[in-house]
Amino acid sequence: MSSYDSQGLAILGAVYLVGFLVAVAIYVIGSIFMMKIFEKAGVQGKWRAWIPVYNSMVFLKLGDLSPWLFLYAIGATIVLGWIPVIGQVLGLASFALMTLAAYRIGLKLGKTPAWVVLYALGIITAGITSLIWLGINAFDKSRWNPQIPASPWVGNAFFADRTAWDGIPVQPSAQVAPGAAPGYGAAPQGYAPPQGYGPPQGYQQPAPGYQQPAAPGYQPPAAPGYQPPAGPATPPAGPVTPPAAPSTPPAAPATPPAAPTTPPATPPAPPAAPPAPPTQPPA
Known part of the structure; x- marks a missing residue:
């Protein structure tokens, strides 16, 4: 073998080694990003993000798609x-x-649909932009919100997620609401308002045990099957005959004696003058 062939093999081996190391680095970084996203979604066990193929199946399941696809x-x-x-x-x-x-x-992480373009560009960038998409969603301040409108394929038996795995929470948006026709995007069970919705400014949460006053004249509806307690069958009978009133009122008192009509005609005469004392003593 000539020296040129040896150098060519060495260069080719170095290229393969560098490519292998780059692939391993990309896989490790992508697994770290997936692990963070799985934590936000409530997936138990960090090991799920490090197993090849299986981590992609979990990714599909979190995206409301059947992991078996x-x-x-x-x-x-x-x-x-x-x-x-x-x-x-x-x-x-x-x-x-x-x-x-x-x-x-x-x-579910609060991103607009346009963000998926960054992930889709990975088909022409050898997965670089897809890795950037994973990194942004892994380390930003977004919170996982499964209560979003159901996917268009929620009623499809082939694409929709129907698998239950321990350690991976069930996504309400991936379930068909009871009574919904297959193939239609029914609203998810327990639908909640989208992110950003909240009470008006100045609103205070009522204290525990608070009951809102009812409107005047309002009566709460009775519980199903409730019947009000029966009252007495017959009201108690009143007195048969009222007591008789007195036949004759008591007589009024007799006429008082008449007052004297005139005072006495002449007042009595004063007493006579007393006798005069003697002038000389007796002999």
């Missing part, structure tokens, strides 16, 4: 990937599923 795509790629056109189509289908999941996850 990713396995179907891998299986079809293994079987039919040797056909050039079909292999490329299957690869695009797998990326499209991940993009749909990213769209739903972005909505």
